[in-house]
Amino acid sequence: xxxxxxxxxxxxxxxxxxxxWQGVKDCIPTLLGYLSIGFAAGVVEKTAGLSxxxxxxxxxxxxxxxxxxxxxxxxxxxxxxxxxxxxILLVNLRHLLLSAAISxxxxxxxxxxxxxxxxxxxxxxxxxxxxxxxxxxxxxxxWMHGLNITAYLNWLLANIAGAVLGQWISSPExxxxxxxxxxxxxxxxxxxxxxxxxxxxxxxxxxxxxxxAVGVSIVWSPSFGVIAAAxxxxxxxxxxxxxx
Amino acid sequence: xxxxxxxxxxxxxxxxxxxIPRVLPLMLLSRITIPEWGMRWLNYMPIAVMSxxxxxxxxxxxxxxxxxxxxVELIAALPTFWxxxxxRSLLGTVVTGVLSLMLLRLxx
Numbered sequence: 001x002x003x004x005x006x007x008x009x010x011x012x013x014x015x016x017x018x019x020x021w022q023g024v025k026d027c028i029p030t031l032l033g034y035l036s037i038g039f040a041a042g043v044v045e046k047t048a049g050l051s052x053x054x055x056x057x058x059x060x061x062x063x064x065x066x067x068x069x070x071x072x073x074x075x076x077x078x079x080x081x082x083x084x085x086x087x088i089l090l091v092n093l094r095h096l097l098l099s100a101a102i103s104x105x106x107x108x109x110x111x112x113x114x115x116x117x118x119x120x121x122x123x124x125x126x127x128x129x130x131x132x133x134x135x136x137x138x139x140x141x142x143w144m145h146g147l148n149i150t151a152y153l154n155w156l157l158a159n160i161a162g163a164v165l166g167q168w169i170s171s172p173e174x175x176x177x178x179x180x181x182x183x184x185x186x187x188x189x190x191x192x193x194x195x196x197x198x199x200x201x202x203x204x205x206x207x208x209x210x211x212x213a214v215g216v217s218i219v220w221s222p223s224f225g226v227i228a229a230a231x232x233x234x235x236x237x238x239x240x241x242x243x244x
Numbered sequence: 245x246x247x248x249x250x251x252x253x254x255x256x257x258x259x260x261x262x263x264i265p266r267v268l269p270l271m272l273l274s275r276i277t278i279p280e281w282g283m284r285w286l287n288y289m290p291i292a293v294m295s296x297x298x299x300x301x302x303x304x305x306x307x308x309x310x311x312x313x314x315x316v317e318l319i320a321a322l323p324t325f326w327x328x329x330x331x332r333s334l335l336g337t338v339v340t341g342v343l344s345l346m347l348l349r350l351x352x
Contacts, residue, residue, distance in 0.1 A: 036335040053247050054255070061259040070297065071258055081254045089261035091293045097286055099269035111271040118267035176346030179317065182301035183324045183341025189294035190328035190337070202291050209292040210299035217304045225304075229296035234288035241284060 023146020030124050035158045041068050042162020044180045048072035052163050059159040073181045083223030090230045098126040105139040120148035205237035320344040
């Protein structure tokens with residue numbers, strides 16, 4: 001009892017470290033944007049034929065925006081499980097970059113505690129964390145959890161809200177809702193292009209990927225088309241960048 | 245409110261291949277480093293995958309090349325691209341795409 005009260009008298013020792021609640025607060029500016037994407041994801045997943053339980057499950061254990069859109073689109077198109085999983089693996093390989101980029105800030109932690117940080121890492125929480133590190137030269141573990149968990153719950157709620165709305169729409173095609181998925185891919189593609197500002201090489205890589213995707217889809221299978229296009233086009237992009 | 249076994253397997257597999265790249269560098273990076281060519285290759289992956297998906301959505305219809313003359317999706321893609329470039333808003337892009345296709349289907 002005595003030891004506890006003594007410890008409670010010295011909370012100032014950790015005051016410089018950002019708290020869990022500060023992480024929650026720092027997540028707030030991004031909530032609206034991701035709420036709308038999650039909502040759109042919920043509608044698309046519902047119109048692709050997923051049940052409410054399946055949508056909750058995919059948001060809880062997959063928790064990745066573009067991957068959930070891809071899964072919905074490919075499930076609706078009747079692709080095989082193997083091709084869906086390989087396509088999602090390729091799209092989400094970029095997480096290697098995000099995870100690698102923030103790893104220096106958490107090097108002092110055990111592998112298990114690093115695992116907990118990485119499990120909920122997204123483009124969005126990575127962006128907020130990197131901005132924070134630029135200002136403070138350090139990222140607090142508790143702050144990172146506050147940020148990650150807030151973004152995670154927001155995403156789940158948004159997906160379920162979208163799914164509930166999607167349920168009430170009997171003929172999605174009449175409302176053009178079958179175009180929500182391609183429109184989202186167009187938006188993600190354009191936003192990625194703009195954020196990287198390596199236009200010439202990126203557009204060249206994108207056009208090569210499009211030609212390969214269409215070609216392979218016609219002569220072989222649509223599910224293999226995306227995989228072939230992703231591997232070949234990004235290899236060409238990387239090789240041109242090296243030789244330029 | 246049910247979860248079909250085949251959908252469950254797809255979700256589980258997709259979650260696993262997403263989880264591993266998220267946590268592996270954080271856990272192991274003191275021991276391994278991704279070579280420079282590997283980083284460069286990974287850098288182009290999102291662009292390549294997104295482009296392939298867009299092309300497939302617009303040009304492929306049930307495993308065949310979609311006839312250009314009757315392809316309303318392709319026409320709807322034009323304002324969608326334009327709004328994405330101008331507003332940089334994902335929600336705005338999706339709403340534009342959906343409304344464009346809805347209007348095109350009413351007209352044609």
